[in-house]
Amino acid sequence: xxxxxxxxxxxxxxxxxxxxxxxxxxxxxxxxxxxxxxxxxxxxxxxxxxxxxxxxxxxxxxxxxxxxxxxxxxxxxxxxxxxxxxxxxxxxxxxxxxxxxxxxxxxxxxxxxxxxxxxxxxxxxxxxxxxxxxxxxxxxxxxxxxxxxxxxxxxxxxxxxxxxxxxxxxxxxxxxxxxxxxxxxxxxxxxxxxxxxxxxxxxxxxxxxxxxxxxxxxxxxxxxxxxxxxxxxxxxxxxxxxxxxxxxxxxxxxxxxxxxxxxxxxxxxxxxxxxxxxxxxxxxxxxxxxxxxxxxxxxxxxxxxxxxxxxxxxxxxxxxxxxxxxxxxxxxxxxxxxxxxxxxxxxxxxxxxxxxxxxxxxxxxxxxxxxxxxxxxxxxxxxxxxxxxxxxxx
Amino acid sequence: xxxxxxxxxxxxxxxxxxxxxxxxxxxxxxxxxxxxxxxxxxxxxxxxxxxxxxxxxxxxxxxxxxxxxxxxxxxxxxxxxxxxxxxxxxxxxxxxxxxxxxxxxxxxxxxxxxxxxxxxxxxxxxxxxxxxxxxxxxxxxxxxxxxxxxxxxxxxxxxxxxxxxxxxxxxxxxxxxxxxxxxxxxxxxxxxxxxxxxxxxxxxxxxxxxxxxxxxxxxxxxxxxxxxxxxxxxxxxxxxxxxxxxxxxxxxxxxxxxxxxxxxxxxxxxxxxxxxxxxxxxxxxxxxxxxxxxxxxxxxxxxxxx
Numbered sequence: 001x002x003x004x005x006x007x008x009x010x011x012x013x014x015x016x017x018x019x020x021x022x023x024x025x026x027x028x029x030x031x032x033x034x035x036x037x038x039x040x041x042x043x044x045x046x047x048x049x050x051x052x053x054x055x056x057x058x059x060x061x062x063x064x065x066x067x068x069x070x071x072x073x074x075x076x077x078x079x080x081x082x083x084x085x086x087x088x089x090x091x092x093x094x095x096x097x098x099x100x101x102x103x104x105x106x107x108x109x110x111x112x113x114x115x116x117x118x119x120x121x122x123x124x125x126x127x128x129x130x131x132x133x134x135x136x137x138x139x140x141x142x143x144x145x146x147x148x149x150x151x152x153x154x155x156x157x158x159x160x161x162x163x164x165x166x167x168x169x170x171x172x173x174x175x176x177x178x179x180x181x182x183x184x185x186x187x188x189x190x191x192x193x194x195x196x197x198x199x200x201x202x203x204x205x206x207x208x209x210x211x212x213x214x215x216x217x218x219x220x221x222x223x224x225x226x227x228x229x230x231x232x233x234x235x236x237x238x239x240x241x242x243x244x245x246x247x248x249x250x251x252x253x254x255x256x257x258x259x260x261x262x263x264x265x266x267x268x269x270x271x272x273x274x275x276x277x278x279x280x281x282x283x284x285x286x287x288x289x290x291x292x293x294x295x296x297x298x299x300x301x302x303x304x305x306x307x308x309x310x311x312x313x314x315x316x317x318x319x320x321x322x323x324x325x326x327x328x329x330x331x332x333x334x335x336x337x338x339x340x341x342x343x344x345x346x347x348x349x350x351x352x353x354x355x356x357x358x359x360x361x362x363x364x365x366x367x368x369x370x371x372x373x374x375x376x377x378x379x380x381x382x383x384x385x386x387x388x389x390x391x392x393x394x
Numbered sequence: 395x396x397x398x399x400x401x402x403x404x405x406x407x408x409x410x411x412x413x414x415x416x417x418x419x420x421x422x423x424x425x426x427x428x429x430x431x432x433x434x435x436x437x438x439x440x441x442x443x444x445x446x447x448x449x450x451x452x453x454x455x456x457x458x459x460x461x462x463x464x465x466x467x468x469x470x471x472x473x474x475x476x477x478x479x480x481x482x483x484x485x486x487x488x489x490x491x492x493x494x495x496x497x498x499x500x501x502x503x504x505x506x507x508x509x510x511x512x513x514x515x516x517x518x519x520x521x522x523x524x525x526x527x528x529x530x531x532x533x534x535x536x537x538x539x540x541x542x543x544x545x546x547x548x549x550x551x552x553x554x555x556x557x558x559x560x561x562x563x564x565x566x567x568x569x570x571x572x573x574x575x576x577x578x579x580x581x582x583x584x585x586x587x588x589x590x591x592x593x594x595x596x597x598x599x600x601x602x603x604x605x606x607x608x609x610x611x612x613x614x615x616x617x618x619x620x621x622x623x624x625x626x627x628x629x630x631x632x633x634x635x636x637x638x639x640x641x642x643x644x645x646x647x648x649x650x651x652x653x654x655x656x657x658x659x660x661x662x663x664x665x666x667x668x669x670x671x672x673x674x675x676x677x678x679x680x681x682x683x684x685x686x687x688x689x690x691x692x693x694x695x696x697x698x699x700x
């Protein structure tokens with residue numbers, strides 16, 4: 001009898017504890033406020049992801065040094081999204097289990113298409129730091145991005161080419177047909193060229209990202225003597241194509257797509273990379289106050305200028321932190337339930353304007369970035385022909 | 395037209411060179427050596443490392459040697475190494491099976507295993523990054539060769555010249571030299587060749603060594619002309635070489651040469667708007683070849699004994 005009563009008491013205590021802990025989890029959001037980041041720290045995408053990790057870490061350090069969210073610190077929770085969809089999903093699940101307020105990530109668009117729906121279903125705001133493919137903000141109401149879509153960024157390089165050679169008329173376009181991003185980027189280039197009455201699209205050549213011999217494509221291009229060649233591919237195939245085109249005597253301008261927007265292209269086309277024009281969503285030389293802050297922080301640690309991936313990841317964190325600051329000014333964050341705070345955070349992100357390293361940005365109702373400043377860089381190779389830099393055009 | 399023809403001959407001659415290694419082994423043993431594609435990649439990486447002084451870069455950290463050998467010397471050492479490697483592959487993956495009179499399928503699985511092992515070893519050492527030869531460091535190759543409207547990269551001319559010269563030399567050796575005659579005798583009938591005093595086992599080892607050296611030469615030529623896109627690049631060339639020997643005639647030396655040149659020309663003549671699909675040409679040819687003329691262009695039909 002006594003034993004039975006003890007068991008009942010034990011059961012009552014356990015269930016009370018579980019109910020109370022459950023209630024407290026639902027009710028309390030306490031400092032430091034956890035902000036998740038699912039970025040590629042392993043696999044072949046890590047070259048990009050590492051730059052993003054630096055960006056989110058610098059943001060955590062900077063905003064905490066400025067008092068975090070009105071005096072309460074933020075805490076960065078990092079998970080590795082590696083280079084595939086399954087790893088991105090695992091990273092998102094891990095962050096959700098850790099009750100983060102919002103997520104910056106993942107690194108690749110194809111990972112975003114797989115992992116973002118999970119966060120959207122759980123009503124957790126996601127900021128895509130480098131997802132430029134078409135359709136990312138349309139994944140769901142809780143998905144936004146700070147990476148301008150390729151359709152907006154790419155045409156700036158064409159304008160820069162026309163500034164360099166105002167008399168140019170003939171354009172050849174080459175693209176990797178087996179890469180979804182390169183194909184869609186090439187469509188943007190084709191539409192932009194066709195829309196410009198000064199330009200004549202003389203040939204469109206296709207290749208595969210696995211190709212290394214571009215003799216047939218380059219021969220066809222040289223036959224029609226273009227004054228501008230536009231290449232949408234990845235670093236290895238795109239760089240190789242540039243090399244073979246230049247070696248065959250092509251002397252005109254070359255515009256590269258976002259796949260060539262990486263120092264990894266330097267060892268591939270070596271001295272022939274010189275002069276490739278690539279549109280950018282970020283310039284370290286921009287005079288925006290937040291950009292100067294980011295450049296100073298980055299230079300102190302790494303003795304060089306930050307790149308686009310770092311700046312966009314930094315901006316992703318900034319957007320979440322500044323939106324939290326605004327919410328906190330209206331009603332203390334600690335008085336929110338987690339689910340309500342996430343909903344409020346998403347509303348605030350979509351309605352606020354931010355002064356960032358990318359310039360003044362805001363979002364449309366779907367979560368698409370509205371960015372005003374874009375740039376074009378020209379590759380300048382060093383004398384050793386192995387290293388180079390992206391020199392921003394004025 | 396002439397430009398396309400030359401483009402096709404340049405790459406076709408390398409296909410021929412590489413396919414010759416397959417044809418030689420097949421003519422002797424009647425089996426396909428799938429490890430040939432991996433030896434092709436090993437040869438390219440080794441020449442690149444000796445020529446640029448750079449090693450590793452994958453799990454093995456990148457390190458640079460103070461010495462850099464000339465392109466020719468690097469190629470020579472790489473060919474010798476790959477000849478030895480191929481002979482070693484024969485000893486560990488083929489000879490034990492031959493002694494047990496194993497089914498031809500087992501040779502195929504065994505050589506495929508060696509190929510995967512070698513490719514993964516390259517991946518471990520070098521990683522998956524693209525590697526490029528510094529052509530400016532090869533002084534005797536001009537960047538561009540122009541002749542009227544014809545434009546060829548200097549390296550393409552070198553590839554064509556070296557491949558055709560080696561192919562001609564090999565055909566002469568097989569026709570007229572003692573070793574060539576011995577190899578042909580072993581290919582015709584190993585038992586009778588053995589009775590005539592020809593060292594059959596040694597001939598087989600020589601054949602593997604020669605096919606390894608040819609794989610290294612072809613791999614280096616392709617890598618210097620285009621790039622080394624990663625350790626797996628030899629496997630795709632291996633599949634193409636397979637298509638070449640089926641097209642030309644399995645085990646036929648002159649068939650491999652003809653098949654290689656034809657494949658290169660077919661690829662070059664793929665219309666520009668379909669240039670992204672040229673890889674499919676090799677395998678369409680393989681399919682058509684098997685349908686229309688299973689014995690290949692220069693192969694002899696197999697007579698069934700009644």
